[in-house]
Structures are given as structure tokens and as C-alpha cells.
Amino acid sequence: MEERSLHIVIVGHVDHGKSTLVGRLIYDTGSLPPEKLEEIRKASELQGRELEFAYIMDNLEEERKKGITIDIAHTFFMTKKRRYVIIDAPGHKEFLKNMISGTSQAEAALLLIDISQGIQEQTRRHCYILSLLGVRQIAVLVNKMDLAGYREESFNEIRNEIEILLKGLKIIPSYIIPVSASKGENVALRSEKLTWYKGPTILEALDNFDTLKIEDKGLRFAVQDLYTVVGEPVAVGRVEAGVLRKGQDVFVLPEKRKARITKIKKYLEEDMPFAATGDCVGIRIEGPGLKRGQILSDKILSTITDTIHANIFWMVDKEYRLGTPIIFRCATQEVKGSIRKILKRFDPASIEVVEHNATTIKPAEVAEVEIGLEAMVTVDNFFEVPELGRFVLEHAGYPVAGGIIV
């Protein structure tokens, strides 16, 4: 069994069958407790529906009444190969911030398309978000094949359309699978009605995905807080990339000051020789004291700047007006600033530029912007060190946008 769980997000247009698929996957793999099945059976009857697999994920009363998904739900299941965390995302445009919250945690995606409806507005928007957030492992599921009489020709038509759409976003789907989520065809079990299809089932496709590889990169240690432990100052933080070693000489960024790591510790592990990527540890250094937001690095490969050039996606239903103050948050860095230029804004559902040199960004739009900050920050290219190449913008205590530095 692999150590790392694989996080998969389920995306696609409203009613294309996302929650039903997840419910079916849980049911067909025997992961559903019998009394939960009983609860779903009762709740389905109450709403006058046949056994509704979507209710396994849609647990809010409002969701079941309206037959929609409002917020992401995480569920867990396991195959012989690995553990999975399945994140079911809502398909409505109004719940885009929830879909983005889900996608930001995923290493792979299942994109659903209802064969009777084809590519729709949220299909396009979600594909764009996947490409923007760097989710590269995608299986496209052409759903509701039962409504198309399980015909190969109907499947091939949609397949061509989706391949063209994804190619425009530089995504090559790992698989395109004909399925019926509600009937369980090609979900966990191979369909006997789709014998012309020779590729993997959804479950097999999941197992064929790769888990996140921890690459050997230069050190990035983000200082989170300062504690006093038995009279000694200890800086706590997380190794965002690379490896932190005892005795190592580092640069403290953005000041570019030098320091030496004299101790790495966890509770009851007083003297660690190193901390790996992802480790949250306490450290002591030789040199002046540290503070939150500083990045320790073995070489100065990051960009140190007060001007951020990035692609951002606007997540709230209030538009942004040029000059409105925001807080830029990247790893443990938090700096005040504002968007100085909106080079262009566009609607990812149409991928046509709406406006160059704009003064506003509208809900659910993507924009290429220049952000001016009141202090220096340490950042990287998203595709080189994602942990320091992605950020959140806040306004009045709310996350309003996410961004990628490229």
C-alpha cells in the first residue's frame, strides 16, 4: 500500500452526475456501511425518488430537496494499491469558490460530461480551472451512456469535442471512459453493455494515476511562529520544499541574511539530523532571531520582490475595483497591497478576452494582473515550487481570489 493518499476531485457541469458517481463508487467497492444504505433508502423515498446514490455525498437537507450539491464533501476509500480522498465538487457557477477549494487539494481529476448534453458552460470553466491549478492527471467520464443506448458513435462524437477543448488548454486526458454512474456501468465493474470499449474502468483508471512525487528541490523552509520552549527560543515552521539539515548554512529571505541551523526538533525528538519536505519542526539557528513569514533557503533561487505578476481567479460574487486594498498570502507570508494593473480579464467558460487594461474583475473571471505590495516577499514560479508560487488574496477578512505565479 502506498503511504501517500491520492486526492481526486470530481468536476463537471451541473447535473452531469458527479455526486451520483461518487456514491456509486463507494457503493460498488463495498465501502458503504449497511445502515448508511438504509438511511439513503429512507431519505430517497422521502423525496419520492428511487435509490439516489448522490445522497451518499449530498447530506444537507437542502441538497437532497433540490437535488444539487452545494459544498464539497470529502470521502475516503481504499483499493489494494492505495488510499483515496475523493472530493465531490459542486457544478453550479454560484458555488465556484467551493469547486476551487476542492480542486486546490487535488492531484488528479475526474471530469464528467453528460452524453445527452455535451460540453456545457461549467465543463469549460472547470477544465480551465484544472489547467490553471496545474492538475495534469485527468480522466474524462462520458456519463449517462444508458440514455444514448450505449452507442459507440455517440461516445466518439463527444470524445472528439472534449479532446479539442482540452488540447486548447494543453491537457492530454489520461483516459476517456464511457460510463453510466447511476447504473454502475464501467464504474467499479466492467460493463457488459459497453463491450466495444477496451480501456480501463474508473476504478482501474484511478489506480493507474500517479501520486504526487516529492522531487529533490532546493530548500524552502517557511517560518510559522516563534515559541519559547523551556527558556529557549524555538522557531517553528514547515519544510515546503527540499530537505532541511542540521549544521546547514542557509539564507534568511527576503533579507538575504546568512544563518546556520544548529538544531532541528520535534516533541520527544530533541535532535533530528534532518527534516523532509512536509515536516513541521522546530529549529534553532546561529544568528539573529527569526520571524514569521521568513523563508530559509540553501541558495537564493527564489524571486524577492514587491511586485507580483500572476494569473488570478476571482472567487466571490462581488467584483474587484482597481486600487481596493487586499492582503497577499503566500505560505506564511502576509503583506498588504493592491492590484495595480489588470492587464486582461476573461471568462474561462468562453476563453475569450473580455477586456485589456481593465479596471474591474467580475465574479468567476480570470485575470492577468500586477499586484503591488508594501513589503518584499519571497516567491517562486508555480510550476517549479508550487508551495511558493501560489497565493490567496484576502479582502475584509475573506479570501476573494487565488493566484498562480508563472
Next chain:
Amino acid sequence: MEHLTILENKSIFIIREAYYRFKDIAMLWSVGKDSTTLLWLCRKAFFGQIPFPVIHIDTTYKFPEMYRFRDEYAKKWGLNLIVGRNEGQIEAAMGPGKGSKLDCCNELKTNALKETIGKYGLKALLLGIRRDEHGIRAKERVFSPRDENFKWDYENQPAELWDQYKSTAAEDNHFRVHPILHMTELDIWRYIKRENIPMSELYFSKEGKRYRSIGCAPCCSPIESNASSVDEIISELETSNTSERSGRAQDKEDAYTMQKLRSLGYM
């Protein structure tokens, strides 16, 4: 990195983030396995000494074993323990026999919690809920804001990406912070084993029965089980297919009781 170490790092990052943001913070300890695991993680996050109070919401209906366990470890681990009770309702004899389960949970747990939060002026609470426990909890954020009425606005939760947790807005009364949201029941027991975390004896089989989830004695039923050690519980869970909270009465009253309770401010 080992699966359990990945989960532990994530929890510790969240705990430290919460403490950085809120000095008026406390942890809720129900003395069950999840919040005792959270307590253990807090001890690890702060190198053995938790710098904030640990709150036990006492309905007076807990198992005697739970009170004993609480007092023993509060002393052993040097905890700043606060016991919160809804004294008015306890005097008025509110209990599981009187009114609905929803009313009883709401008065003795949620309202006791509200009083305690108000009394100590708390701005954040660390809670040991997990996404795999219940469908409603599967929808939670790590940092979950509550308004002055303690309402959980589940239809309009803030975005949460890349470990950037929402800051405080004018209308936020306090935050519920969930550092073990990403752990499953099996993860918890494997972690208990790895770390050798002490657990209430109620979880271990006596005469063919044990509790899988503990709370108030009148509303918890034991399951048939011979698992009398952590190892045996792990192997039981690896093969079992019943849900964890199947012995909890408040979940059964109505399909949406948990949603109603939680939207009112329940844990």
C-alpha cells in the same frame, strides 16, 4: 514519508496556525478518542506544554470512567482544564428522558459551550471532528467561522485553499478550527498505536461488548466486540463495515438532526 506522519504534520501545522492567529483560543476535550488524539497533537505542537485552556463540556451524563480519565490526565499532562456546564438546565433536570435528543444536546452541550465561550471571551476553538464520521462533517472547512448566534452558514462557506485559512471578518464571532478533519477512524487508531496514546477503558471489550464512540452514557450503546486491545480494534475496523456513530442516539432521531444541531452551534 509515512502516511501517519503526513497526517500528523498537517494537524500540527493547523494547530500552530490557529494559535498564531488567536491567543484567545481553547481546545474542546470530550475525553473521547478523537479529542484525546487532538490533545496529544497539541502537546506535540507545543513541545509538551499546551499554552491554552482545555475545555470539557460536562452534561453530567458522561460515563464515570470518562470523569476519572479526564482528571487523571489533566493532572499528568499539566492541563489548564475548564469544565463548562449549563447549570440552569442541569438544575431544571434537563436530560435525555425529557424532550427530544435535539433539545437535550442543544441545551447541555451547545448552550453550555456558548456560555463558556462568552465567559472566557474565546475567539477560536480547536475541535476533534473528522470528515469520515458523518456526512455533515464531511462538508466542513478547517477554519470554520461562526457568527454571534453561533450559526454555521453551511450554504456559504469561505473558500479555503493551499493552507491559507480565512482571517477574521467583522461579523465573525469565533472560529471552529478542525485539525484532524482529514483523519479517518482507522487513521486515529493506528496513530494511537504508533504514539501509544492512553485511551479510556470504555473502548476496550469487556464481556463481549465495547464502545466505538463515546459521549453521554444514556445515549451511547456498546457494540458486540471482543477487541480488547488497540491492535484488536484496528483489525476489527479493517474488516468491519458498520458506521462509527451507529451507537449514537442523537444521529438517529431524524435524518437531519446532525445538520440541525450543527447549524445551531453543536460540535
